Amino acid sequence: MTPLDLRADIPALEDAVYLNTGASGPSPRRVVTAAETFLEHHEFEAPTAEGMYTAAFDAYDDVRATVAEFLGAEPSEIALTQSTTDGINRVACALEWTTDDVVVRTDLEHPAGILPWQRLERTRGIDVRVVGSDAGRLDIDAYRAAVEDAKLVCVSSLTWNYGTRLPIETLVDIAHDAGALVLVDAVQSVGQTSVDVHEWGADIVAAAGHKWLLGTWGAGFLYVSDDVIDTLNPRTIGYRGVVTPTDETYEFEPGARRFEIGTTNPAPYVALQTAIETLDEIGLGTVESRIQQLTTRLVNGVPDDRLLSPTSPESGLVTIDVDDPSTTVDLLKEANIVIRSLPDPDAIRASIHVFNTQEDIETLLPSSRTRGDSAP
Template identity: 65%
Template sequence: MEPTDLREMMPALESSVYCNWGAGGPSPRRVVEAAESALEHHEYEAPAAAGMYPAAFEVYDEARAAVADLLGASLDEIALTQSTTDGINRVAGALNWNEDDVVVRTDLEHSAGILPWQRLEREDGVEVRTLETEGGRLDGGLEAVRAAAEDATLFCVSSLTWTHGTRLPVEAIVEVAHDAGALVLVDAVQSPGQVPVDVREWGADFVVAAGHKWLLAPFGAGFLFVRGGVEGDLVPAAIGYRSVEDANATDYRYAAGARRFEVGTASPAPHAGLTEAIAILEEIGLETIQRRIERLTDRLKEGVPDDRLLSPRSYESGLVTIAVDDPERTVERLADREIVVRSLPNPDAIRASIHAFNSRADVDALLEALESEF
């Protein structure tokens, strides 16, 4: 299958120039049909057959296997969540925090990678250190990381910055953090679906993401990677029958691996959609997807003046940030022309997210609509 073939299966693209994949990726018909089919089976057939819980668990198992294959992880290292924010909070809630602990984050984290640590700072006296950035890059490089790592408990960093589309040096950050005795959590939600991801190469302790952006899955299909062996010292804040080996035992034991981070009953539909979405993208090939994103973003950047382009001119991701005088008004004006992008709170700009399922005509339409801004 080619990216252009899948485009024809995406109803949301029939009436708009959609360039907002970094916020949410419209699903193809096959994905929605897979979610619908799982829900119909669960509600119509399973009750009188094997049962609703076994039907749901079969879907969970399939999704866990698909995510493990996507990330280069083992089955025991994957937990299913609802979202990236949900995954980060499950990790944050599993450590025993006190006023001697230190969390390090960058100043470019999404609110999902800021608010949980602000809460720990307020409630438990945890120190939060912020790595400063400039133009989407770490200001001070790895020396700044080393300085911040002293006595640190946990680093929280993004694989791709949502503000600039830059790639942070995750492997190097992980090495520095581990040398200092700190754990590392990677917010990877902008990576799966547009670039190949191998969690073994990163070496991080936790990787959180969700399927509703570049993976084209429905809302509610999140996932959490927990590096094997790390989970032994963690006690999740929430517990339920999916967290333990035997929910009926008088003395519970947590399930092996990342499964201790799962809790209770959830709809199988979103994760059935995620499984199908991953299968579709693998049919196309993630390398093929990445190459097409690179070509299309290069085309977009060629039409943006240097003083307006806030993302790197050379390819790093499909996220392209463009300075405009009035971001909110620009987004509204583009929407009037059926072109979908988003504004950013910082920097003062708009962000176009270009996926492999966009076309050159989409890019040209966006550039034409932005001419008055330049």
């Protein structure tokens, strides 16, 4: 499959220039069809054939194996969740917290990496330390000082507001030297760049399929290293997370599956599996190189004093300073160009994926100028 083959299979692109994958990616027909086909089988045929639970559990197992291979992990290290936020919350609730505990995050985190710790700060009295940044870059010395006595570090692999790649392996090493666990929000990485969780060395990685993977909503995944799984005791429990649900005394699954709870619709996970297989057909090398080429063209067309993302792009996310972000987004939408505004920085952000074209980029550049805005 080529990038243009993928583009032709995405109905949302027929009438608009879509540059908002960092928020949510438009699914190809084949991904939605896979979900629909499975759902019909599960509801129409499985009840009197292999059984609805067997069909669902077989699908869960297949999807875990696909996600594990995609991340360089083992299937036992993968739990299926509903979203990145869901996965982070499950981890936050699986640790014992006291008023002496410290969580470190950066000021570059999505609300998914902020709100769970704010809640623990309010309910458990933990200390949440925020490492500041400058244009998407962390001060490593400040980070090292912050994690010195931390229990857990939560950090994004790729920042949603600047499109910068953080040095995850270095951050993990520093945190581990201090005795802290590391949870990585990788939702902006998976699907636009290769991810090997074992190379990162992170203890936990949370992500979802509805952005750069181009899956549907409702399918997330959580990697939990076998080395730390026994330190995590989920607060919620159900038959999918224990060894034998009918035993009088329960025993959690030995791996990450302990974070799975009960009955969830398998169809979004089938969509996730098909989405991963689709990008594998294209090749992540092709994805990365095409994103780099198209994003470079975009940043070269933005005045230097308006570009907030790196001049040498590190991802498909490009953040641009404009006079009125909300109005700019609305005006572009009227011209069938879809981007989004950001709260911090107060700017607009374009997301460039492998299905985008040079024509998409050229359409965006003059459109903003002709509507009275000074950039891009």
